[in-house]
Amino acid sequence: MGKKTVHISDFSGEVLRHEDDVVRVVVLEHPDLVAGPVQLEARPVEVESIDDAALDVAVVEIYDRHGNGEPRRVTLTAAEFDELATDVPMAQLLRTAERVKPARAPRRAADRPDYSTPEHAGKPHRGRVTDEEARYVRENLDEVNKRLADEGLRQIDPADAEHAARYGLPAPA
Template structure:
């Protein structure tokens, strides 16, 4: 006796007939998302349609005076670019200082 696994798209409920048409989608941010990322399965065509409909955005952390925790904001990339007036947004980003990763302090060599 054998078993057969049947997969359905979590997006549309359509039957996924072939393994090569299966796409894995990881959701990192959504208003309904709880503790952390979740993953779903969908047809590859459904995943590609999402990429086609994707928005160009800028995701920023705002470190404001007197606040210990940064505020994460997402805005349309064009709206962000419009706020850069000194030069183009691309030039400003290329010339910006890289963020130093938080890590353990290095010990001095003895």
């Protein structure tokens, strides 16, 4: 027994034949879209008019007291936005306006290893050594060094003054 998959255009409901180039359309924003982006399939002829119907829009974020610290994102036609500039043309205003650096996504704590755990304690890192990590290293130095050696990382040398200070080991003589 075999199986056959039939693709149907989401726009027209017509069967997409093997020789058809299937066009994938991802809907990122729409007033009726409630659970994030969705994917639709169509024949090329069904989406030809999308480029012709495309609007010149301006997408802006408004930071004001109404947003409780969060911006409101607004999409409007470029012509409507251009009309807001009454002193100089919008094109000139946009060329000379102060540039905004894109916000860097904050690094989540979940993305960082917990160096106080047996699988990460003693690994080289730029952050400060927490009391928990230092205590674990002191109490399990042989185990930590074996794991570090197995992972091809530098081992903690109690005779090294920097290592001793970093992990609270007895100062070398």
